[in-house]
Amino acid sequence: MSTPRTLALRAVWLLAFAPGALAAQDHRLTERLDAATAEGVQRVVDSAHAEGLPTEPLVQKALEGKTMGATSGRIQSAVDALFGRLAEARAALGRDASETELTAGAGALRAGLDAGSLRQLHALRSDEPLTVPIAVLTDLVAEGVPPDQATRAVLDLARNGRSDAEFMALRKRVQTERRRGASADAGPVVRPAAPPAADPPGSP
Amino acid sequence: MREPLVLSTQRDSPIPSSVTDPSHGSPPAARLSQERVERGLFKVSDRDAVLVARTLDGDLGAFACLMARYRDSFGHYAFHMLGNREDAQEVMQDSFLRAYAALRRCRQPDRFGAWLFRIVVNRCRTVRRRLHRDWRLGADLPDNVPAAGDAAAALEWREEIARALARLRPRYREAFLLRYVRGLEYREMADLTGANEPTLRMRVKRAADRLRELLQDVHDG
């Protein structure tokens, strides 16, 4: 016997577990945004879901806009733009790219890096996850390193098959130099450290 | 009267010919259940359907049987996919809870295992892995460490494989584990992952090539 309660529960389970269904209505959007904005953002979320693109960054972008007091139009633009960048990131990084890679890629594009850099990174390191290299590339640019210099440094590391830890070490070196007041344009700051003779024991 | 708990075996896989013992590594209880299956005492597939039906009637003990049946087998895949026991346990917990919540949607209860495994594969995809590994010696070893004498070399080999696996793209690692460790056919893998067969073949080949490349020196040394 199907009571209203059981029907509601079934609907909920269907939403959550039916493959290929629309993305479930995100209650955060309807709770925090006005109806029109929530609907507009939900449409983008549904499109992303249908395309196999990450949806959570889109929801977070809308919530960020609401908290920052942005107008409905500005929120919608930001979400639309992010959707576009996620799609562009996937074109550059390939269909095998994970959600975190795509999100990082979208962030890199927003920072002013071009899709070509992402494509080159993918070509050099296609068999390993790219989230950390992309994140480091983005952070270097955010710290003020010229994009082409940052790109060269990161691609060098990728070309030499270096590990994620070494990308993070590069970023740390640049940050430290910046805090000491060295100019970001100084070559030695961004040049990767000479590769060690052998990986130290216990390194990933 | 409750039927006794039965542990499942890992199904035989198409493995390279150099590995000749198909039950290599199976725990004793699993081999026992395989014998009982062969003697026709009961069919493993019926057992799942019975346990699913009992669970839907409210018998949590039946669900406990299902968990005990699949925890280690599917947890094994999650462990290699994610690289550590902690994350694998979290994925199994999460997968069991989702399976329980959605049990009425399991359309073929006699294939509960395959249905649950699909959930596990999806959870492995969404769990964010640790990006840095904790390389304490022996941190995540299985219990059956080989006899002393070769212990150090075996340890190093195991860790090198884990490191090499971690360096693969997640989709390649997934394809490799499904094909070589779970022994699935490409058709089954396509159904599980949503990727087409040529893509999966490419991923398996790339993963195998990369693993060989990363592990050649350690293997030969």
Place this chain on the structure above:
Amino acid sequence: MDERHEEAQDRLLGDIVAELRRPVPLDPSVDSRVLAAIRERGAGRRRWIAGTGAAALAAGIVLALVLGPWPSTAGGARQVQLRLAAPASHVAVVGDFNDWDPAATPLRPTSNPGIWTVELRLKPGRYHYSFLLDGRRWVRDPVQPPAAESDFGTPMSVLTVS
């Protein structure tokens, strides 16, 4: 020569696969934690439904109750401490990890005047966030890289958890 090389490669792959196929038993307490969660949720659902009318069965509310958040283990999440020196009477951190809710994560004052702190549990990933001082002023975290992108003009930082 090619055939020997191929055999050697097959042997290598076989040895890799043999190692990977060794069983890896998980902690059986996984099962008891799941059962405990199911029992707890079952009891909660019954109590909740008994106390409210059918009209309240909006999908969103039921979704929250039935599907999450399930109890999560410590696996995968890292403890991250944020600290900020700020002349303010109230400081909060707002970002991707708390749905940009200014009320969700206040910082607490430390014994050093003007120094605020909070601990977060975050899974590996990248998080954008900002500090809100006295409910009206946004400042970025001077310790972390600035966010290269800020769509709404707010000072923003990025935290990478690995």
